[in-house]
Amino acid sequence: MKDKTNKWLPWLSSVLIGIIISYALITITDSYSMSKYPDVFLPSTVPSTQVNGISVIESINEFSGDKTTSAFYKGARAGITISLILIFVVIPFLFVKGTIQSEKRENPAALWYTGSALMLIILIMPMIAGASKIYWFQNVDKSSQMSRTHDVMRMELTDVSFIIAEEILEFDDISALAEFNAEDIIEIQNSEFHYLLVTNPDDSSATITIYSDEVNNFTATTVIRPYSDQIFSYQRTY
Amino acid sequence: MKREYKILFGGAFSTGLLYVIPSLMGYIWAGLFLSLFGSVIYLIVLFKYGKKNYKNTDSGKVTLTFFSLLIINSLAIFTFDYYRASIQRELLREIRITIDSSITETEIRSDLLGVYREYLLLNQKDNVSVIDVAADFFGERLKDDQKFQVKTAELEKELNFVYYTDPGSDSFAIYSTAPHSQSWDDDFENWDGSVGLFQTKTTLTKEGVTHERQN
Numbered sequence: 001m002k003d004k005t006n007k008w009l010p011w012l013s014s015v016l017i018g019i020i021i022s023y024a025l026i027t028i029t030d031s032y033s034m035s036k037y038p039d040v041f042l043p044s045t046v047p048s049t050q051v052n053g054i055s056v057i058e059s060i061n062e063f064s065g066d067k068t069t070s071a072f073y074k075g076a077r078a079g080i081t082i083s084l085i086l087i088f089v090v091i092p093f094l095f096v097k098g099t100i101q102s103e104k105r106e107n108p109a110a111l112w113y114t115g116s117a118l119m120l121i122i123l124i125m126p127m128i129a130g131a132s133k134i135y136w137f138q139n140v141d142k143s144s145q146m147s148r149t150h151d152v153m154r155m156e157l158t159d160v161s162f163i164i165a166e167e168i169l170e171f172d173d174i175s176a177l178a179e180f181n182a183e184d185i186i187e188i189q190n191s192e193f194h195y196l197l198v199t200n201p202d203d204s205s206a207t208i209t210i211y212s213d214e215v216n217n218f219t220a221t222t223v224i225r226p227y228s229d230q231i232f233s234y235q236r237t238y
Numbered sequence: 239m240k241r242e243y244k245i246l247f248g249g250a251f252s253t254g255l256l257y258v259i260p261s262l263m264g265y266i267w268a269g270l271f272l273s274l275f276g277s278v279i280y281l282i283v284l285f286k287y288g289k290k291n292y293k294n295t296d297s298g299k300v301t302l303t304f305f306s307l308l309i310i311n312s313l314a315i316f317t318f319d320y321y322r323a324s325i326q327r328e329l330l331r332e333i334r335i336t337i338d339s340s341i342t343e344t345e346i347r348s349d350l351l352g353v354y355r356e357y358l359l360l361n362q363k364d365n366v367s368v369i370d371v372a373a374d375f376f377g378e379r380l381k382d383d384q385k386f387q388v389k390t391a392e393l394e395k396e397l398n399f400v401y402y403t404d405p406g407s408d409s410f411a412i413y414s415t416a417p418h419s420q421s422w423d424d425d426f427e428n429w430d431g432s433v434g435l436f437q438t439k440t441t442l443t444k445e446g447v448t449h450e451r452q453n
Contacts, residue, residue, distance in 0.1 A: 047270065048319035052322060056326055062327075062331075063334050063418070064418075077262075081258055084253050084257055088274070092281060092308070093249070099297050099301065100291045126312065129315065130315045133319070148332070151336045155339065155340060162449070166354065169351075169355050231351060
């Protein structure tokens with residue numbers, strides 16, 4: 001029994017050292033994140049997070065028509081290279097060398113404690129990071145699907161609004177639209193959304209609202225005033 | 239130099255270099271996966287070195303378990319992050335195209351609807367052509383080099399507009415191109431000689447205004 005306890009004691013110590021080092025790393029990273037410098041410069045236990053950081057910046061630059069600034073890119077590249085060398089080269093080396101030393105001394109060496117604690121960190125931290133990334137990604141995916149549906153609704157409403165404005169101009173009489181049904185428009189006959197058209201002969205305006213059975217909390221409305229300078233005004237509700 | 243340090247420096251050099259070279263060429267993800275591949279070879283060499291020098295056979299098993307977990311973990315999270323980055327990039331492109339598309343339609347189609355309104359009004363008295371009405375309506379906004387000047391001047395920083403008249407069919411068209419939005423067909427030839435960019439065509443005829451996304 002005592003032998004078994006002695007066997008696991010060094011590992012327990014490594015876990016405790018690992019927890020202390022992890023907290024220290026998190027504190028350093030958090031204080032760095034508060035500063036003006038992006039944290040992709042810092043070595044990380046998950047280097048792909050840093051690479052993803054650059055990738056996102058590149059995508060945003062592409063979005064705004066700019067190019068990545070070389071100063072930022074150089075700093076991040078250095079941070080990623082250091083992370084890769086630490087995780088895949090230095091820490092495994094410390095662990096193997098520490099184990100050899102401990103076996104020679106027949107007692108765990110300081111190098112073994114350092115190597116095994118760091119080894120546990122680089123094995124456990126990516127698992128935690130991976131789980132939280134999957135959870136976060138699922139939420140983002142859900143909300144981006146919702147935004148995509150809102151965009152499709154808005155764009156379809158714009159198309160329909162233009163078609164109705166043209167109809168009013170061609171009839172030159174808004175009351176002629178009283179019997180008009182938005183669903184009769186060829187362009188939206190296969191639409192998955194519904195429309196509500198209300199005409200107001202008093203001020204020659206028409207209001208068209210798009211809604212969906214699947215997106216209950218979102219509607220978009222266009223008020224069409226075909227004879228005024230601003231033909232359309234747009235409202236949305238969540 | 240002792241063999242263990244040769245292994246250490248060799249591993250550090252190859253892992254670093256396999257990331258740095260592709261990333262200098264702009265291939266950051268390829269660099270990451272190549273670096274992981276280089277690390278696998280280093281870890282195999284290191285494991286063999288350790289196993290040769292270990293006295294206890296359990297140490298070899300623990301080392302093998304740790305190294306295998308490290309490689310599997312890293313491969314899984316790198317792949318997931320790469321997938322996530324691709325999705326994010328695609329999403330941003332899609333958002334950009336949605337914005338460009340909405341702006342183009344609202345700006346250009348509204349303008350041409352205004353011309354159509356004018357055309358319907360004038361046509362009640364005289365037989366006028368769509369092209370003449372458009373020329374009067376836009377005036378100096380139609381430039382000699384076929385460029386079309388939009389009402390919101392800031393848009394010209396992000397989008398390009400040209401007009402085209404066809405007297406045969408009495409039609410007036412405006413082509414809008416977004417230089418920052420690569421669209422669905424990479425081989426599509428845009429009116430300005432560029433390739434694969436988002437482009438719309440808004441056309442005014444006697445029958446009204448049509449708006450189509452060409453790419």
